[in-house]
Amino acid sequence: xxxxxxxxxxxxxxxxxxxxxDKVVKIGNLDDLxxxxxxxGGHGSTIAAQMAVEDSGLVAKGWTIDAVEAxxxxxxxxxxxxxxxxxxxxxxxxxxxxxxxxxxxxxSQVGKEKNRVVLPSGAATSELTNKACNANTIHWTxxxxxxxxxxxxxxxxxxxxxxxxxxxxYAFGHTLQSDTTAVVEANGGKVVGGVNVPINTxxxxxxxxxxxxxxxxxVALANAGGDTTNSIKQxxxxxxxxxxxxxxxxxxxxxxxxxxxxxxxxxxxxxSTFYWDLNDGTRAFSKRFSERVKNHAMPTMTQxxxxxxxxxxxKALDALGGNPHDGAKIVAKMxxxxxxxxxxxKGYVREDGRKIHPxxxxxxxxxxxxxxxxxxxKLLATIPAEEAFRPLAQSACPLVKK
Amino acid sequence: MFAALAISxxxxxxQLLLGLINGAFYALLxxxxxxxxxxxxxxxxxxxxLYMMGAFCAYFLLNDLGLDYxxxxxxxxxxMGAFGAVIERLLxxxxxxxxxxxxxxxxFGMALVIQGxxxxxxxxxxxxxxxxxxxxxxxxxxxxxxxxxxxxxxAFSLLVCLSTWFTIEKTRLGAYLRAATENPALVRAFxxxxxxxxxxxxxxxxxxxxxxxxxxxPINQVRPLMGADFIIVVFAVVVIGGMGSIMxxxxxxxxxxxxxxxxxxxxxxxxxxxxxxxxxxxxxIKPAGLFGRTP
Numbered sequence: 001x002x003x004x005x006x007x008x009x010x011x012x013x014x015x016x017x018x019x020x021x022d023k024v025v026k027i028g029n030l031d032d033l034x035x036x037x038x039x040x041g042g043h044g045s046t047i048a049a050q051m052a053v054e055d056s057g058l059v060a061k062g063w064t065i066d067a068v069e070a071x072x073x074x075x076x077x078x079x080x081x082x083x084x085x086x087x088x089x090x091x092x093x094x095x096x097x098x099x100x101x102x103x104x105x106x107x108s109q110v111g112k113e114k115n116r117v118v119l120p121s122g123a124a125t126s127e128l129t130n131k132a133c134n135a136n137t138i139h140w141t142x143x144x145x146x147x148x149x150x151x152x153x154x155x156x157x158x159x160x161x162x163x164x165x166x167x168x169x170y171a172f173g174h175t176l177q178s179d180t181t182a183v184v185e186a187n188g189g190k191v192v193g194g195v196n197v198p199i200n201t202x203x204x205x206x207x208x209x210x211x212x213x214x215x216x217x218x219v220a221l222a223n224a225g226g227d228t229t230n231s232i233k234q235x236x237x238x239x240x241x242x243x244x245x246x247x248x249x250x251x252x253x254x255x256x257x258x259x260x261x262x263x264x265x266x267x268x269x270x271x272s273t274f275y276w277d278l279n280d281g282t283r284a285f286s287k288r289f290s291e292r293v294k295n296h297a298m299p300t301m302t303q304x305x306x307x308x309x310x311x312x313x314x315k316a317l318d319a320l321g322g323n324p325h326d327g328a329k330i331v332a333k334m335x336x337x338x339x340x341x342x343x344x345x346k347g348y349v350r351e352d353g354r355k356i357h358p359x360x361x362x363x364x365x366x367x368x369x370x371x372x373x374x375x376x377x378k379l380l381a382t383i384p385a386e387e388a389f390r391p392l393a394q395s396a397c398p399l400v401k402k
Numbered sequence: 403m404f405a406a407l408a409i410s411x412x413x414x415x416x417q418l419l420l421g422l423i424n425g426a427f428y429a430l431l432x433x434x435x436x437x438x439x440x441x442x443x444x445x446x447x448x449x450x451x452l453y454m455m456g457a458f459c460a461y462f463l464l465n466d467l468g469l470d471y472x473x474x475x476x477x478x479x480x481x482m483g484a485f486g487a488v489i490e491r492l493l494x495x496x497x498x499x500x501x502x503x504x505x506x507x508x509x510f511g512m513a514l515v516i517q518g519x520x521x522x523x524x525x526x527x528x529x530x531x532x533x534x535x536x537x538x539x540x541x542x543x544x545x546x547x548x549x550x551x552x553x554x555x556x557a558f559s560l561l562v563c564l565s566t567w568f569t570i571e572k573t574r575l576g577a578y579l580r581a582a583t584e585n586p587a588l589v590r591a592f593x594x595x596x597x598x599x600x601x602x603x604x605x606x607x608x609x610x611x612x613x614x615x616x617x618x619x620p621i622n623q624v625r626p627l628m629g630a631d632f633i634i635v636v637f638a639v640v641v642i643g644g645m646g647s648i649m650x651x652x653x654x655x656x657x658x659x660x661x662x663x664x665x666x667x668x669x670x671x672x673x674x675x676x677x678x679x680x681x682x683x684x685x686x687i688k689p690a691g692l693f694g695r696t697p
Contacts, residue, residue, distance in 0.1 A: 034518070036627065039527040169671055198674040200631045202622055205420045206666035206673075209546060213413050226631075229527065229623045237533065237549045237621065239540060259623060261530035295525065 425659020
């Protein structure tokens with residue numbers, strides 16, 4: 001260890017005395033490390049970033065790469081403060097992770113101001129590549145548009161014509177609901193009602209009763225984390241599905257399914273861009289990942305996205321031949337190079353900063369269908385990369401040339 | 403009238419019943435707080451964390467020892483009560499007689515430490531706990547589907563609340579307790595072991611929190627932060643009812659559950675603020691709370 005540090009020190013000395021293009025990179029995972037999203041991204045995202053560093057092979061080529069982490073506590077001002085300190089004092093080059101949309105929007109602005117790179121993976125809001133887009137940010141894993149599009153389209157086509165929304169009463173919930181409403185209506189469905197619920201509600205029975213009274217075929221949950229698991233658990237208790245209604249959880253992670261158990265979660269429809277058991281590539285990565293995290297959990301799509309984003313970032317640096325410490329230049333290179341990794345397959349980064357790859361609509365298995373640990377999803381539909389995200393023609397991003 | 407409110411009477415009855423069910427949790431938790439405050443003069447901010455630990459106890463009893471829900475209903479409060487007794491002996495006793503603020507800070511700090519440890523160990527999304535098979539399913543009441551488990555929760559917590567009230571207000575043991583709060587020195591002079599009584603009272607308050615935790619485990623996800631979300635409302639309930647008033651906390655718990663339930667129908671956005679609005683109004687009109695005695 002000591003020699004490693006000494007070597008790194010010497011290397012960084014050499015590097016800093018060389019030209020502006022050195023071979024030193026500092027990566028920061030800014031995430032919810034202690035709150036309700038910490039199982040979705042959290043420390044697991046830091047491990048994913050470290051794995052990407054190891055797999056990039058750049059260390060063997062003489063690069064010095066550090067990955068650190070910090071807790072944004074789901075507060076936009078805390079996140080922006082840490083980002084400023086990281087960029088100004090600690091000379092970090094790139095911030096990844098960023099569960100929680102509010103923190104991602106704030107840090108994206110700081111990244112632009114300081115000309116560094118911001119690669120949000122956990123954030124949901126599609127605003128990051130819409131009005132709020134910039135030349136220093138790439139939104140990696142998924143967004144509210146992709147979730148709405150995947151689940152909305154598939155469920156309406158399967159006969160779910162009438163919808164009732166249970167929506168988290170803040171920006172994320174409202175965006176998710178309006179994005180989904182647009183998709184449902186475009187596909188011939190109808191929204192018959194909805195209710196805005198304050199965040200962190202322990203009891204959803206009242207709202208579920210309203211949903212039952214509405215007679216809507218689909219009860220859509222536009223919420224996240226503990227709110228989603230509680231509403232699903234209680235919908236099960238109140239016999240929502242046995243009454244002929246179906247639940248559609250618009251944002252659900254595999255960690256949520258694991259926490260709820262299949263008994264409760266079975267039959268749910270959800271959209272995700274990554275599932276550990278999709279193919280040999282995802283299985284190999286996930287197995288390595290789960291051996292390194294506590295409780296041996298399989299990676300969520302957020303954590304997989306962090307791995308993929310760091311890998312592509314380092315690929316761009318390698319192609320540039322050194323670290324120019326110029327965020328816009330690196331992001332331009334990342335957009336120029338096609339993306340390819342075993343987790344998300346082949347893809348690319350669009351001019352508005354949207355990473356493009358396929359999305360999948362899954363149904364949660366019944367306990368009888370699940371054959372081994374974490375065997376939770378069966379594939380209902382694959383949405384091709386070109387259709388998974390908001391078309392550029394509809395984008396309000398100033399970077400898009402029209 | 404129902405037409406004017408744009409809701410069918412059936413739906414309204416359903417919502418009232420649901421409000422009552424939630425009120426049962428408020429009543430059970432605020433009762434524990436009231437007992438502790440009334441007897442120890444401590445504002446127990448660790449109550450939410452202890453409630454959460456009760457739910458975790460139920461989970462471990464089931465998954466590690468194979469003891470089902472019914473065992474948990476007895477064992478979890480006993481185990482947590484013992485834990486409470488240890489806390490009282492080791493920590494709370496040292497700040498007895500000091501300003502309220504010390505008790506508040508100590509218990510709040512305890513809550514943060516406990517929740518932090520659980521979160522570090524179990525993560526944030528929590529663990530599953532199924533409804534016991536004897537209480538699964540439900541019945542159709544015509545105006546709503548009532549899960550059997552919810553009916554059980556209301557009946558059981560009402561029973562626990564009323565027996566607690568009876569013990570404290572109507573028995574000799576309760577009389578000792580009340581006397582010991584007024585004048586511990588005098589009660590000691592009569593040969594009553596006051597320090598032990600105080601320890602047992604705190605243990606009992608903690609056991610009530612753990613009991614609520616076991617009752618909540620099949621409804622909510624067993625999560626490290628399940629108490630943190632809940633406890634603030636429960637404190638408002640205690641303040642509205644009158645700090646330390648036993649009957650006050652029970653009645654207010656159920657009534658506020660119903661009020662909150664109705665808000666969820668007519669203006670859901672305000673459903674987790676309505677309790678605090680009521681608290682503000684009550685404090686303005688009757689600072690000691692609805693059932694509190696003005697000193």
